[in-house]
Amino acid sequence: MKKTSLFLLAVIVLLYVSCKKTNKDNNGPVEVYGRWKLTETRFDIGSGNTPYQKVSGQAKYLTLEKSADKAGKFKGDAIPDIFAFRILDSIRMEVFSNTYKMPSTYYYKVSANTLELNPPCIEGCGYRFVRE
Secondary structure: OOHHHHHHHHHHHHHHHOOOOOOOOOOOOOOOOEEEEEEEEEEOOOOOOOOOOOOOOOEEEEEEEEEEOEEEEEOOOOOOOOOEEOOOOOOOEEEEEEOOOOOOOEEEEEEEOEEEEOOOOOOOOOEEEEEO
């Protein structure tokens, strides 16, 4: 009886440990495309310790529209200087702006409800958005 109970307990523990946990925030493929509301910004002065700051005042938005082959357009007033992008991989996008002739590489992190964009800057900077 003890051996059977111990064996049954071991099987239950193995089944429990081997189960893959699901991420409720990521149900299916997540894309950067859509309308995003700017919630936080970060512009570090060089220490690397500056936290993200909540955005105050009038709400600002960024819309990422899909066009042809991993390319897209930026619209909105959250980052007014940029106008187009191209997805390079799951963490990088090439961004085209009115300021620079050459595209810049932004790092991004996206989930079902959040987007974080990190432009190339020495000090550390970034933008956080929530999906509208």
